[in-house]
Amino acid sequence: MLEIDSLTARYGRAQILNGVSLTLGRNEVVALLGRNGAGKSTTMKSVMGLVRQTGGSIRLDGANILGRASHLICRAGIGYVPEDRRIFGELTVEENLEVGRRPAREGAPQWTTDHLFQLFPNLAERRQNLGKQLSGGEQQMLSIARTLMGNPSLVLLDEPSEGIAPVIVEQMANVISELKREGLSVLLSEQNLHFAREVSDRAYIIEKGTMRYEGDFADLDARPEVSAQYLAV
Amino acid sequence: MGFYLAQLLTGLANASSLFLIASGLSIIFGVTRIVNFAHGSFYMLGAYLAYTLVTTLQGGIPGYWFSVLAAAVLVGGIGLVVELTILRRIYRAPELFQLVATFGVVLIVQDATLAIWGAEDLLGPRAPGLDRAVRLMGEPIPEYDLALIAIGPAVLAAIWLVFHRTRWGVLVRAATQDREMVGALGVNQAWLFSAAFVLGSALAGLGGALQIPREAVSLQMDLSIIGEAFVVVVIGGMGSVTGAFVAAVLISVLNAFAILIFPQVSIVLPFVVMAAVLIVRPYGLFGRPGSEHGGAEEPEQPLRLLDQRSTMVLLALVAMLAFSPAVVSDFTTILLVDVMVATLFAVSLHFMMGIGGMVSFGHAAYFGVGAYAAAMAVKMLGWGMLPAMALGPVAAALAALFFGWFCVRLSGVYLAMLTMAAAQILWGVTFQWQEVTGGDDGILGVWPAEWASSDRVYFYLALVLCLGGIWLLRRVAHSPFGYTLRGVRDSRIRAEAIGIDTRFHQWMGFTLAGTLAGLAGAVFVFSKGSVFPDALSIGHSIDGLIMVLLGGIHALAGPVYGAMAMVLIEDWVSRLDYWRFIFGGIILTVVLLAPDGIAGGVRRLIQLVRRDAA
Numbered sequence: 001m002l003e004i005d006s007l008t009a010r011y012g013r014a015q016i017l018n019g020v021s022l023t024l025g026r027n028e029v030v031a032l033l034g035r036n037g038a039g040k041s042t043t044m045k046s047v048m049g050l051v052r053q054t055g056g057s058i059r060l061d062g063a064n065i066l067g068r069a070s071h072l073i074c075r076a077g078i079g080y081v082p083e084d085r086r087i088f089g090e091l092t093v094e095e096n097l098e099v100g101r102r103p104a105r106e107g108a109p110q111w112t113t114d115h116l117f118q119l120f121p122n123l124a125e126r127r128q129n130l131g132k133q134l135s136g137g138e139q140q141m142l143s144i145a146r147t148l149m150g151n152p153s154l155v156l157l158d159e160p161s162e163g164i165a166p167v168i169v170e171q172m173a174n175v176i177s178e179l180k181r182e183g184l185s186v187l188l189s190e191q192n193l194h195f196a197r198e199v200s201d202r203a204y205i206i207e208k209g210t211m212r213y214e215g216d217f218a219d220l221d222a223r224p225e226v227s228a229q230y231l232a233v
Numbered sequence: 234m235g236f237y238l239a240q241l242l243t244g245l246a247n248a249s250s251l252f253l254i255a256s257g258l259s260i261i262f263g264v265t266r267i268v269n270f271a272h273g274s275f276y277m278l279g280a281y282l283a284y285t286l287v288t289t290l291q292g293g294i295p296g297y298w299f300s301v302l303a304a305a306v307l308v309g310g311i312g313l314v315v316e317l318t319i320l321r322r323i324y325r326a327p328e329l330f331q332l333v334a335t336f337g338v339v340l341i342v343q344d345a346t347l348a349i350w351g352a353e354d355l356l357g358p359r360a361p362g363l364d365r366a367v368r369l370m371g372e373p374i375p376e377y378d379l380a381l382i383a384i385g386p387a388v389l390a391a392i393w394l395v396f397h398r399t400r401w402g403v404l405v406r407a408a409t410q411d412r413e414m415v416g417a418l419g420v421n422q423a424w425l426f427s428a429a430f431v432l433g434s435a436l437a438g439l440g441g442a443l444q445i446p447r448e449a450v451s452l453q454m455d456l457s458i459i460g461e462a463f464v465v466v467v468i469g470g471m472g473s474v475t476g477a478f479v480a481a482v483l484i485s486v487l488n489a490f491a492i493l494i495f496p497q498v499s500i501v502l503p504f505v506v507m508a509a510v511l512i513v514r515p516y517g518l519f520g521r522p523g524s525e526h527g528g529a530e531e532p533e534q535p536l537r538l539l540d541q542r543s544t545m546v547l548l549a550l551v552a553m554l555a556f557s558p559a560v561v562s563d564f565t566t567i568l569l570v571d572v573m574v575a576t577l578f579a580v581s582l583h584f585m586m587g588i589g590g591m592v593s594f595g596h597a598a599y600f601g602v603g604a605y606a607a608a609m610a611v612k613m614l615g616w617g618m619l620p621a622m623a624l625g626p627v628a629a630a631l632a633a634l635f636f637g638w639f640c641v642r643l644s645g646v647y648l649a650m651l652t653m654a655a656a657q658i659l660w661g662v663t664f665q666w667q668e669v670t671g672g673d674d675g676i677l678g679v680w681p682a683e684w685a686s687s688d689r690v691y692f693y694l695a696l697v698l699c700l701g702g703i704w705l706l707r708r709v710a711h712s713p714f715g716y717t718l719r720g721v722r723d724s725r726i727r728a729e730a731i732g733i734d735t736r737f738h739q740w741m742g743f744t745l746a747g748t749l750a751g752l753a754g755a756v757f758v759f760s761k762g763s764v765f766p767d768a769l770s771i772g773h774s775i776d777g778l779i780m781v782l783l784g785g786i787h788a789l790a791g792p793v794y795g796a797m798a799m800v801l802i803e804d805w806v807s808r809l810d811y812w813r814f815i816f817g818g819i820i821l822t823v824v825l826l827a828p829d830g831i832a833g834g835v836r837r838l839i840q841l842v843r844r845d846a847a
């Protein structure tokens with residue numbers, strides 16, 4: 001459903017992506033692996049229309065969305081959960097969800113606050129708290145829940161396991177499985193190979209703005225030199 | 234006792250008016266990040282429209298209140314037109330560039346108002362039903378003041394309900410924190426911005442409309458309120474409506490009592506309070522640091538040294554300038570001195586903003602200090618021209634050292650506002666300290682020494698000093714100190730992490746910029762023979778700001794283009810009727826055609842020509 005072809009992206013004179021290609025099928029969970037600064041976040045931001053100087057093409061169900069305004073990309077069915085969560089700290093949990101609320105979309109699961117509070121029980125207890133009062137893990141949950149309020153068909157999850165407690169990382173894995181069960185597609189960026197393997201169907205490895213590897217985890221495990229070269233710190 | 238109660242109530246009534254305009258300004262800034270200089274114009278239009286509606290409708294109590302509301306709605310509509318036709322096209326331009334456009338709107342509205350309603354002050358009718366005074370503890374209190382005291386909190390409550398009980402309000406509050414994220418969640422920012430702009434404009438219009446029973450409607454209303462409105466917004470914290478209310482009450486009530494002790498204080502009091510608040514709370518009483526995300530700006534490009542061909546062109550232009558007195562009239566020679574003074578002033582401000590990353594809304598302070606120091610050295614100390622001229626930049630440096638120490642503790646718009654406060658305090662002192670500065674009458678008869686008294690000789694003196702100053706700033710921009718300043722501008726955190734004392738470098742950059750503005754002031758005062766408090770006014774600071782932004786903040790040549798354009802266009806159009814309208818129109822045209830400033834426009838034009846030639 002998502003096809004990225006020869007995507008380039010720049011910030012001023014700094015070239016971040018040099019022709020990245022990637023495909024994501026319907027109801028598939030794909031991991032985008034790579035070290036810090038490899039281009040994972042920039043790839044996601046480019047899909048979301050948040051990087052201005054881009055080239056190549058990004059197709060959603062065949063239609064090119066590169067260059068479209070960010071809100072139109074969201075309305076076309078792509079939900080974005082940014083790396084640093086970007087919770088509205090001065091708004092309550094419920095108000096944060098309200099900002100994300102969009103009308104139901106055909107062919108995509110529809111989410112309600114009640115359903116989301118079942119999926120994220122911690123948030124239910126804190127619905128009247130301000131975003132800035134939540135812990136890092138709770139903010140990550142809220143960021144995902146807020147995006148789901150837009151009833152997306154595809155979710156871009158930018159490093160969901162970064163900087164949160166191991167027990168929450170486990171919960172996060174369950175949430176991603178739940179999203180897949182609901183019929184969503186997920187593009188997940190990760191540095192945590194263990195976590196990515198647990199939840200994803202396939203993987204890409206990006207390094208210095210270029211795709212270095214594409215395949216499933218069995219194949220990746222059979223070639224330890226690949227992860228040693230591009231992922232080991 | 235009753236007298237103090239009366240003072241308190243007057244203060245609270247003033248607070249309501251001030252709150253209405255400031256809340257609108259705060260909402261607009263919070264959502265769109267636009268520093269809207271046209272907000273005072275919306276306030277003035279509200280007053281004029283309400284005057285016309287009230288006097289034509291004559292409908293008693295319902296007629297009066299209908300007129301007030303209708304004026305607010307009409308001003309909201311005017312705000313919508315401004316947003317849709319101008320601001321919407323330039324949201325992606327460098328930060329603060331939009332304020333140039335709003336300044337163009339100020340000029341156009343001034344002349345349009347003059348054309349429609351005439352130059353005479355208009356005295357509005359009293360509010361029907363509220364036209365008497367009630368006695369409280371023996372003191373007469375206008376009923377209308379009591380009504381205003383009720384209206385302020387009522388509007389605050391209404392805004393609070395809208396912001397907390399409607400989806401639109403939640404979106405506005407979210408956008409105030411992180412508008413890019415709101416867009417990524419599917420909200421059309423353009424629509425949200427328009428709506429916030431309309432609401433903000435309508436509140437300004439309402440504030441103006443409610444003033445007509447209290448003060449004469451005049452063409453000075455726009456600029457007289459805008460400084461104070463900014464102060465209130467900043468004290469409260471930009472984007473916070475509750476903060477605007479608290480700050481409006483604080484300022485107005487303090488003012489009502491302070492004038493009893495020291496009547497001249499009201500001009501500078503708001504600015505002193507703002508300076509005090511910002512030093513303790515750098516984001517105002519209720520403000521929060523904004524999100525780093527969604528800045529419209531492209532990253533700064535490295536500065537490049539001139540290549541050989543550009544150096545030749547530049548030298549040829551300087552040579553042409555140097556030979557020009559031989560061919561042009563004396564009048565043009567004098568105009569060229571004006572251009573050079575304005576250019577040095579603009580380049581020094583650009584050094585502070587473009588290289589140092591510190592936006593100043595009060596750079597004229599140092600220009601003015603330089604000019605006054607030179608003038609006072611001649612008049613009071615009997616110094617000769619050259620030593621007096623040398624004193625100008627020295628005095629400006631001392632002033633910049635003093636105020637800069639406070640300013641560099643802040644950043645962004647808050648820093649800009651503190652520079653404005655500093656300038657306004659200096660202006661207030663100059664304006665009121667009659668015995669030393671001559672007050673409103675200024676200092677006259679400051680002429681060059683005998684040997685430099687011909688226009689041509691003075692031209693060469695100005696040429697050497699101004700070009701020397703510009704050359705010095707350019708050298709410094711390319712020096713290690715300049716690199717450090719640019720590093721701090723691009724990322725204060727990273728600069729600090731590699732061991733740079735960021736505040737100290739910014740402080741020194743601030744001082745250097747102030748010193749050269751002072752040199753421009755010293756050259757200015759001997760070319761005019763006089764200096765008035767205008768030299769330090771906010772208006773003059775804004776002139777500098779427009780020159781830098783219109784010229785293009787990302788290029789070293791930007792302020793040079795901007796200053797030349799500003800002085801030459803002003804000289805040309807100010808002889809025409811309705812010149813403000815024309816000037817405003819020119820500014821808007823440039824803004825829409827070249828959102829990266831004149832320098833950016835010129836660069837794109839050259840690229841276009843080269844591509845065609847190739």
